[in-house]
Amino acid sequence: MTQAWLDAQEDRQATLDRINAMHPAGRIGTPEDIGNFIAFVCTDLGGFINGANILIDGGLTTMLHH
Template sequence: MPTEHTESTEQEIAVFGVVPPSVCSVCSVSPGFVYAGMTKVWLDSQEDRQETLDRVNSMHPGGRIGTPEDIGNLVASLCTDLGGFINGVNVIIDGGLTTMLHH
């Protein structure tokens, strides 16, 4: 489903003759809990790091939090022919956590 962000970006680049999806596609990526940046700092500062990590991992249907590589692999796929038919959407990549929270 298109988001305000992807629709607005498509409109902005259209003035330059770039009309998705014929020339490019416009997507956004919404990563969930990823072991990087402030999440890594927070997790590494916990008194019982492993217990906290186990608890956070258990909240995710996939049994773990994401990695920078998970996010990078998605973005890389969107930038190849593999993602050529994906356009105007926001991809939530959170190991299924969002779907679990909605039930």
């Protein structure tokens, strides 16, 4: 994740608002979203998850098939 290209925009908030409006979750992911998943996998609740590629994108890739 990087926001460097957003920082180059004249109106960063307007750009971010447009991106969020196009995203199924209504926002882009945060480092906390990734951290929450990692914390879950490290608990007993995530103990049976292994060898999987898990997308953490708030549903964005589901839009690629439409």
